[in-house]
Every structure is written in C-alpha cells, then in structure tokens.
Amino acid sequence: MTPRMLKIATRSSPMALAQVERVRVELDAAFPGLRVEVVPITTSGDRHLGPLSQLGGKGAFTKEVDAALLDGRADMAVHCMKDVPGDRPVPAGTVFAAYLKRDDIHDALLHPGGRRLEELAAGTRIGTSSVRRVAQLGRLYPELECVPVRGNANSRLARLEAGDVDALLLAVSGLERIGRSDAVTQVLDLETMCPPVGAGVLGLQVREGDEQAHRYAAELADVGTWRQTTAERTLLHVLQGHCNSPIAGYAYTEPDGRLSLRARVFSPDGKTILDAHEWADATQPEVLGTSVALTLLRLGARQVIDAIPH
Numbered sequence: 514m515t516p517r518m519l520k521i522a523t524r525s526s527p528m529a530l531a532q533v534e535r536v537r538v539e540l541d542a543a544f545p546g547l548r549v550e551v552v553p554i555t556t557s558g559d560r561h562l563g564p565l566s567q568l569g570g571k572g573a574f575t576k577e578v579d580a581a582l583l584d585g586r587a588d589m590a591v592h593c594m595k596d597v598p599g600d601r602p603v604p605a606g607t608v609f610a611a612y613l614k615r616d617d618i619h620d621a622l623l624h625p626g627g628r629r630l631e632e633l634a635a636g637t638r639i640g641t642s643s644v645r646r647v648a649q650l651g652r653l654y655p656e657l658e659c660v661p662v663r664g665n666a667n668s669r670l671a672r673l674e675a676g677d678v679d680a681l682l683l684a685v686s687g688l689e690r691i692g693r694s695d696a697v698t699q700v701l702d703l704e705t706m707c708p709p710v711g712a713g714v715l716g717l718q719v720r721e722g723d724e725q726a727h728r729y730a731a732e733l734a735d736v737g738t739w740r741q742t743t744a745e746r747t748l749l750h751v752l753q754g755h756c757n758s759p760i761a762g763y764a765y766t767e768p769d770g771r772l773s774l775r776a777r778v779f780s781p782d783g784k785t786i787l788d789a790h791e792w793a794d795a796t797q798p799e800v801l802g803t804s805v806a807l808t809l810l811r812l813g814a815r816q817v818i819d820a821i822p823h
C-alpha cells in the first residue's frame with residue numbers, strides 16, 4: 514500500500530485535538546511515512562452554551578464533523594462515541610470502521626477542597642449539564658445542588674477555578690487526555706455513577722467506499738472495545754433514547770470471556786431507577802444489547818424515557 518496523506522476531522526477542543534494526536538501516533542507506528550493532516554471543526558455544540566436539546570441533541574457535536582467527511586475535506590473523523598446519538602443512524606455514506614482500545618469509563622468528582630462526594634455539605638453546587646449525572650446524584654445525594662455547566666472540559670475547569678461552582682463531575686478519560694488527572698478528587702464507583710453508553714471509546718468514521726481509509730482504521734481497531742460498544746449502542750438504539758434521556762450502561766468482558774452488560778434508566782430526579790444486568794457469548798453483542806433493552810422496556814423504560822421532553 515502506498516502511504517499517502519490522510520486528513521482527519523475532529524472537533525477543535527483541546528480534548529478532541531489530544532484524541533486525534535493519539536490516532537496520529539498509532540497510525541504513524543502502523544504506517545511509517547503516512548502523512549496525517551488534522552482538520553479542526555468547531556461544532557454548533559461547542560459554540561452553544563445553552564441546553565443541548567435546543568440544538569436537537571448530541572448531533573450538535575457531530576454533524577459538522579460528519580459534513581467534512583462527506584464533502585471530502587476529510588478522509589476520517591474521530592468521535593467520542595458517548596457523543597454520537599444512538600436514536601438515529603450514522604450519516605448515509607459513512608461507517609464507524611473501528612473503535613480504539615477503550616479508555617477509563619469512570620466519572621470523577623473534582624472538589625478544590627479535596628472533599629469526597631459523601632463529605633460534601635448540603636447545598637454544595639455541582640457543575641454538570643448531564644441528565645445522567647444529575648439523575649444519579651439526585652438518587653443518592655438529593656441535598657446537593659446541580660448547576661448547569663456546558664462547554665469543553667477546560668472551560669468547565671476554569672468555571673470551577675473561578676468559583677462559579679463548588680465542584681465538577683467529569684470523565685476520568687477526558688481529564689487524562691487533556692493532562693488534568695491532577696484535578697481528580699475522587700473516582701466514583703460504577704454503582705454510584707453508572708457511565709454513559711460509549712464512555713471512553715474513540716470511534717474512527719470513514720466514507721463507506723474509501724477502502725484505504727478503512728484499512729488505516731482497521732489497523733487501530735480493538736475487538737474487545739468493538740464488542741462492548743456494539744452491545745451498548747444496540748441497547749441505546751432499541752431504547753430509542755435521546756440526548757435528554759438519563760440512560761447509563763457499560764459492557765464488560767468477564768474473565769471467562771463472556772460479555773456482560775449492565776444498564777439503567779432513570780427518571781430525571783433519580784427517584785425511579787430501572788436496572789438490568791445480563792451476559793452473553795462475546796460474539797453476540799447485538800443479542801446482548803437487545804436483550805437488556807427489552808428487559809428495561811418490560812420494566813417500564815419506555816414510559817420513563819417518553820415522559821422527558823426532548
């Protein structure tokens with residue numbers, strides 16, 4: 514294969530640019546001599562600091578990047594899979610050709626005074642706009658006050674340092690990517706804060722007919738991450754959740770090789786929680802995702818999800 518230029522589109526936030534740098538390093542190791550050009554895209558989701566639902570949901574972080582892929586400004590797009598909508602197909606003519614090896618999936622509490630979640634005083638202002646995080650805090654710590662904070666991780670850290678909020682919830686993997694693991698006060702266990710579908714996963718999207726871009730992506734693919742992400746995104750698709758749906762879940766490869774999927778659906782205040790945990794052969798991630806989603810639907814997930822405007 515003759516190495517050529519590969520143009521990679523991504524959001525222009527520091528975290529997104531750090532993610533593309535990981536892709537570039539891994540491509541360079543696999544294809545010495547391949548020239549990679551980064552195409553930074555500022556999305557409507559990055560510009561808009563109000564509720565995502567005003568922009569039609571999580572597509573606000575992806576649609577302009579998708580457009581660059583489709584119109585040829587880029588040959589590949591890198592997305593955080595947690596930001597890719599699950600209630601609509603990927604844009605026609607594109608496909609996720611690979612998922613990189615998964616990063617950490619935990620959320621972290623950032624508190625400048627070093628206090629753990631259970632040590633925070635009533636009324637402590639927690640900066641988050643995630644309905645998933647708000648619902649789970651409401652379930653266990655209803656005395657804490659969630660304050661909407663949008664923007665990229667760096668701008669949220671600045672809001673914390675400015676005293677606009679008393680604490681933040683952010684993903685460990687995102688902080689690691691921007692070199693701010695130092696800001697973590699407490700890594701929250703998965704029972705307290707179940708992660709979003711696709712947490713810690715970077716997806717490589719290419720045009721369907723571009724065989725060379727497919728080959729570049731395939732070299733970076735991690736099969737375990739593909740199985741976990743496929744189970745999780747199948748769950749999300751069957752539930753037809755949207756950006757305002759408090760849906761959480763993560764797949765895990767057990768030591769015996771089976772695939773496990775744990776998922777939850779919450780009412781916005783966290784007072785209602787539907788929980789399902791099932792296993793399947795690792796070669797059947799779609800079967801597992803579908804089965805867990807149907808279990809949650811039988812428990813009433815449709816009514817919980819549809820009760821939330823979006």
Ligand SMILES: NCc1[nH]cc(CCC(=O)O)c1CC(=O)O
Nearest residue numbers: 593595683684686687712713714
């Ligand atoms: N929309 C924000 C976003 N998208 C992906 C991550 C974290 C990294 C990941 O899960 O891949 C974050 C930051 C956060 O949730 O703290």
